[in-house]
Amino acid sequence: MDKYFKPESCREQGTLYQLKNLVNRRNVSKNVSSNYHAASEFIDLVTDCHVIAACLEYCGMGNLESQCKKIPTALHLADSTVKRRVLRHLVGEIVDTFFLNAITINVDRIEDPASDMDVAPIAQDDAVYNYATNFTKLGLLRKVAVNATRYGDGNRMLRHWKYAMLVYHQGHKIKYRLESFLLLAGVNALLTPRQKHQVIHNRFINLRGGEGHNLDGDYVMELLNRYAKSRIKLLGPNHNETCVERIGKTMMFCHEIQDKLEQQISVAPLSRKHTPQSLHHDRNTIIQQLKNSCVFQLIPGRSHQTFSMENVDIFSNVDVQEVHKWLNQKKREYSFGKNAF
Incomplete structure (x- = not known):
């Protein structure tokens, strides 16, 4: 958000702020701490749309319903092993083309500073293409962190x-x-x-049980702090060090007693499920905007006015020394x- 979400880019097609206005996400602002979940969900949505738009561009597809020209004609007659191998090969080519185009060279350059002088920089005079690929790389890094936490x-x-x-x-x-x-x-x-x-x-804590429900340890600690503060507020002006220490030591024990008591008297538990809002319209709108803007076509000389100095890779400007x-x-x-x- 600090790097790619700028209000002055509102008229530049394919930029994060322009896409935010396009789908009318009014709860997304540059101050991420004011509504973190809205910003994170928007980043994940736009990242997914960039990946889909890159796939459509590589496969020569006009939209999601078009026929993929990269898939062999008789692939439907093959077994699941062959289909899986073709899919992985196709995905690998897409990743290599758009998202690993220079990151491997830059990471090697950072790991071995002696090789920095031997590596020729990749010249790519299309800042619009660079913006789209670099944003997607950062978005995918975020998704890796989220999924790694979720699955422990x-x-x-x-x-x-x-x-x-x-x-x-x-x-x-x-x-x-x-x-x-x-x-x-x-x-x-x-x-x-x-x-x-x-x-x-x-590093992870699962409060619900089941696969994919892990949380970061520090996030759980924040939840416990919030719960403890709510218990301390009930004391009013009568709280003291002894009472606060007692609440801290018995907090989880009292919480378990409350849960068991509610089960015995048939109190309905708090629902942890939310009805997700359909993102079909927003997703198609963003994908169509990215397709119309040709952000994944390499056209030399293009640039966003606000991001005219966008490098070919997110790590291109790292000072190795x-x-x-x-x-x-x-x-x-x-x-x-x-x-x-």
Whole structure:
């Protein structure tokens, strides 16, 4: 949102703010903290639409109902194994064409600063195309983090933090950048094998049970803090340190008693299911706008006025020497006994 959501781009087709106005998402604003869920749902929707638009462009399809020209004619006669292999090959080509066009070269350049001088930068004079592909890359990184949390995949989350550290470095989010470093340094050097296993696989909490219902540990802590504050407010002016400590120690126990009591007297539990609003119209509207704007066609000389300096890749402008200088400084600090946690 900081990088791609700018009100001055409201007339530039295919930009995030223009798409927000197109589907009339009035609850989405640049101040994400005012309505985080609205912003996150909008980002996920636009990311999905970009991926679909890229697939339509690569497959030569005018819309979702068109025939895909990349699929062999007699594929419907093949077995499921062959169909799966063809699908994965097609998806791999789409990813390589639009979303891994330069990211591999830039990541290799960052990992090995000695090779920075040997790698020729990729020149691509189409800032509109760069905007669309770079936004999609960041949107997919977010979806990786969300799905890794939802399914409790600690190893995938750890891989995500490697990219997140670069994103935070570019956005000058120094505290989040340090958090990324401490996590990666901890599991690779600072922690014992037992602590490493705990940090990787004990980052999620499931309050409901079942697959795909995990939450971040810090998010659950915020929920518990909110619940504890609501209990303390009931004390009014009579609260003191002893009462607050008692509430903290018995909070979950009292909550379980309340749930069991409600079950025994047949009180209907709070519903955790919400009827999702259909996104069919908004999705088709955004996809059609992206198709009409030809954002995934490489047309040299184009640019959005607001984003005229958009690079070919999200990590193209990372200063390799600066990153390694910071990393070496932190490694020296913690190798000399600085307390990491």
